[in-house]
Amino acid sequence: DIVMTQSPDxxxxxxxxxATINCKSSQSVLYNSNNKNYLAWYQxxxxxxxxxxIYWASTRESGVPGRFxxxxxxxxxxxxxxxxQAEDVAIYYCHQYYTTxxxxxxxxxxxx
Amino acid sequence: EVQLVESxxxxxxxxxxxxLSCAVSGLSFTNNDMIWVxxxxxxxxxxxxxxxxxxxxxxxxxxxxxxxxxxxxxxxxVYLEMNNLRVADTAIYYCAKRPGPxxxxxxxxxxx
Numbered sequence: 001d002i003v004m005t006q007s008p009d010x011x012x013x014x015x016x017x018x019a020t021i022n023c024k025s026s027q028s029v030l031y032n033s034n035n036k037n038y039l040a041w042y043q044x045x046x047x048x049x050x051x052x053x054i055y056w057a058s059t060r061e062s063g064v065p066g067r068f069x070x071x072x073x074x075x076x077x078x079x080x081x082x083x084x085q086a087e088d089v090a091i092y093y094c095h096q097y098y099t100t101x102x103x104x105x106x107x108x109x110x111x112x
Numbered sequence: 113e114v115q116l117v118e119s120x121x122x123x124x125x126x127x128x129x130x131x132l133s134c135a136v137s138g139l140s141f142t143n144n145d146m147i148w149v150x151x152x153x154x155x156x157x158x159x160x161x162x163x164x165x166x167x168x169x170x171x172x173x174x175x176x177x178x179x180x181x182x183x184x185x186x187x188x189x190v191y192l193e194m195n196n197l198r199v200a201d202t203a204i205y206y207c208a209k210r211p212g213p214x215x216x217x218x219x220x221x222x223x224x
Binding site for chain 2: 061
């Protein structure tokens, strides 16, 4: 089974500053046949369902602000918020959908 | 606009059964893999089940043998039949296109 480990568990960043969240998978989630990383990032605000931000490790979902970006390949991935806004306070999860059992990171709580 | 609307959540006694539904619109239901994910109160995200567009299915160990995922292409609907429910199955259940978007969820409470 693939274990997803996020770091840090919580993070406080000033408004306008950069926020970086890391995610490491215990096995590669890169499918060589199509050169795609089966890695997604979600944002969850209190009382709301998770919202897809990034898929294929670096493809921004339609409607997601450009300050959100994803990078990485294989086993190491990063979600970056280039200039933190107040509405970005949330818990962020990474998720591998490469092989079952699918798995999620434990979540990173982002605060101002 | 893509919409996924879950229904069927309820309060049920341990050992009981429920069937969750997820009505999908705005995307090619036939060509997409669909998943169920759950979130226990105050906890992170846990993948529950996957049904490929081909119809093959996969389950988390925690629900294997008790839950059954299925899909009805004529109704653009995915189902999760849940049997022999346990207190530990208490959660919000989300339906999603792999890897997104997600529905708003339906609440299942297992309690005597």
